[in-house]
Amino acid sequence: RKEVEQDPGPFNVPEGATVAFNCTYSNSASQSFFWYRQDCRKEPKLLMSVYSSGNEDGRFTAQLNRASQYISLLIRDSKLSDSATYLCVVNGPYSGAGSYQLTFGKGTKLSVIP
Amino acid sequence: NAGVTQTPKFQVLKTGQSMTLQCAQDMNHNSMYWYRQDPGMGLRLIYYSASEGTTDKGEVPNGYNVSRLNKREFSLRLESAAPSQTSVYFCASSEGVMVDNEQFFGPGTRLTVL
Numbered sequence: 691r692k693e694v695e696q697d698p699g700p701f702n703v704p705e706g707a708t709v710a711f712n713c714t715y716s717n718s719a720s721q722s723f724f725w726y727r728q729d730c731r732k733e734p735k736l737l738m739s740v741y742s743s744g745n746e747d748g749r750f751t752a753q754l755n756r757a758s759q760y761i762s763l764l765i766r767d768s769k770l771s772d773s774a775t776y777l778c779v780v781n782g783p784y785s786g787a788g789s790y791q792l793t794f795g796k797g798t799k800l801s802v803i804p
Numbered sequence: 805n806a807g808v809t810q811t812p813k814f815q816v817l818k819t820g821q822s823m824t825l826q827c828a829q830d831m832n833h834n835s836m837y838w839y840r841q842d843p844g845m846g847l848r849l850i851y852y853s854a855s856e857g858t859t860d861k862g863e864v865p866n867g868y869n870v871s872r873l874n875k876r877e878f879s880l881r882l883e884s885a886a887p888s889q890t891s892v893y894f895c896a897s898s899e900g901v902m903v904d905n906e907q908f909f910g911p912g913t914r915l916t917v918l
Binding site: 739791 | 845894
């Protein structure tokens with residue numbers, strides 16, 4: 691069962707390009723959604739949370755479509771420093787005792803080329 | 805603040821050997837987690853501790869044990885290592901297990917079991 695699915699890439703884009711990643715999730719009860727960034731041989735770090743109304747942080751825009759159960763991340767004006775793997779993260783499954791686990795997608799690799 | 809620290813950074817074991825991975829956080833977080841990351845598999849939750857004094861199984865707990873030593877420290881023990889446990893292990897912490905709490909990750913331990 692694939693709970694969070696992402697296109698693994700790699701996406702190779704030139705500097706300045708706009709690139710979009712999509713992610714689908716299977717648990718319709720999920721309530722929270724995130725994009726994490728992971729640099730090569732480093733730990734994941736939170737890039738941004740994803741809200742129902744969509745949200746923007748500088749060059750990054752995240753969108754959520756609950757009806758279709760997909761999440762997107764748009765990166766405008768790509769920089770060399772954006773090269774990384776982007777992890778789609780969704781809360782669920784419910785594990786009891788009022789707690790929720792996070793489910794991580796396998797990640798989409800982005801390489802921004804000079 | 806160091807955030808989340810893990811020791812050791814690298815380890816090579818022979819099949820059947822035991823070892824303990826150490827994790828500590830200085831952010832006064834209540835919840836702590838152990839994940840493993842394998843190529844093509846994404847991050848998978850091994851065990852977590854919602855609060856001091858509690859531990860629960862995640863998605864892949866077999867072959868592991870954990871101890872929440874105090875609020876700061878959460879260790880992962882491999883009693884009899886197997887080649888299938890070759891992986892990168894990440895510890896993480898968050899304020900709590902609420903659905904929108906950000907998880908902060910340590911730098912990881914790269915374990916090879918021969």
